[in-house]
Amino acid sequence: MTITRRGLALGALAVTAAAAAPFNAARAETFDVRMTGQHRGVLRGGRFAMPTYHVNFVTSQQATSVMSIGSRARLAMVLQGVDQATMRRLTNEAHADLRRQMEAAGLTLIPADETRTMTQALGIAELPGNLEVAGIGPGITVGSSIRRGWVTMGPDAAPALAALATMRNQMAGFGAIQALQPFNRTPDSADLVVFAPSLTLDFVRMQAARPGLFGGAASTSGQVGFGILASSRVAAQKPAGRMNIGTPGGFQPRADVFSDTPFAQVVQGGAAVRAGASFADAVDENYQAVQRARGDAVVVDLPVWEGLTRDAYRSYNAAIVQAIASQQG
Numbered sequence: 001m002t003i004t005r006r007g008l009a010l011g012a013l014a015v016t017a018a019a020a021a022p023f024n025a026a027r028a029e030t031f032d033v034r035m036t037g038q039h040r041g042v043l044r045g046g047r048f049a050m051p052t053y054h055v056n057f058v059t060s061q062q063a064t065s066v067m068s069i070g071s072r073a074r075l076a077m078v079l080q081g082v083d084q085a086t087m088r089r090l091t092n093e094a095h096a097d098l099r100r101q102m103e104a105a106g107l108t109l110i111p112a113d114e115t116r117t118m119t120q121a122l123g124i125a126e127l128p129g130n131l132e133v134a135g136i137g138p139g140i141t142v143g144s145s146i147r148r149g150w151v152t153m154g155p156d157a158a159p160a161l162a163a164l165a166t167m168r169n170q171m172a173g174f175g176a177i178q179a180l181q182p183f184n185r186t187p188d189s190a191d192l193v194v195f196a197p198s199l200t201l202d203f204v205r206m207q208a209a210r211p212g213l214f215g216g217a218a219s220t221s222g223q224v225g226f227g228i229l230a231s232s233r234v235a236a237q238k239p240a241g242r243m244n245i246g247t248p249g250g251f252q253p254r255a256d257v258f259s260d261t262p263f264a265q266v267v268q269g270g271a272a273v274r275a276g277a278s279f280a281d282a283v284d285e286n287y288q289a290v291q292r293a294r295g296d297a298v299v300v301d302l303p304v305w306e307g308l309t310r311d312a313y314r315s316y317n318a319a320i321v322q323a324i325a326s327q328q329g
Helices: 084-104 112-121 170-174 176-185 302-325
Strands: 003-005 016-018 035-038 047-049 054-068 071-080 131-134 144-153 192-209 219-228 234-238 247-253 264-272 294-300
Touching (some): 035 302, 084 144, 084 302, 176 192, 176 247, 192 294, 192 302, 219 302
Antiparallel strands (some): 016 264, 054 144, 131 144, 192 219, 192 234, 234 247
């Protein structure tokens, strides 16, 4: 689905329109997720504990390009048509699917209730309310920037862990494995591997380009597309017993993986967006800052979007199982 754009004046929001295209019927689709990372040895074990399974739904994006104080472009897009109850249901499904896939592969997974009891006994904090909702926050752009808003949640049986909620700082994903180190205090840590997936699902690919040394104009662009982001890291820890640091590690998709299946229509100016850094970061029912400025609404066909979400988590889960199974024996 191609998005066209037109130029902006100073301080205005870029407005885009999607070429109208009929929705395809939901169909099973495989996302080609290939894992990479530091997991050799870390994943070798006879028992596996999954204390949580985060799903991060990207719900808004803003691309900004700045040439000078008098030349800038901004494009904002907001996901609409998906409520938190739907997200919660799909998060529970994703968690249950990974458990099924692991069991089918002959991997011994500790029951969710036992793992949660262990997690709580170790003092690992759960995300308050098992939910984090954020709109696009304020910031200063030098050159170009892409900012996101999101909803993070965990399954009911294994709520999201606060230390693993890294959407506010993507670099924190590399240090998130430290959140699993308390499992080193587990009395019975022999042959145990602890791992925590964090699946991030996006709805649009955006770009912000600043002009080169020889001129040009600040520009932004976007293309609606459902995808799994490469930041969907799986943190892992192989405990080594009391007073030892164990072996930390993790793995993630080699690259973003997007689908070409149409799943939404774009309504120009159909969503509220942040107008400037001076405004409060209040978030509305569309997970976006409430402001007078407008952006484009990406209105989903819910059955198609749900189908793509299921295809995505099944593919992501299959890649996790393959990574774990490859280290056994």
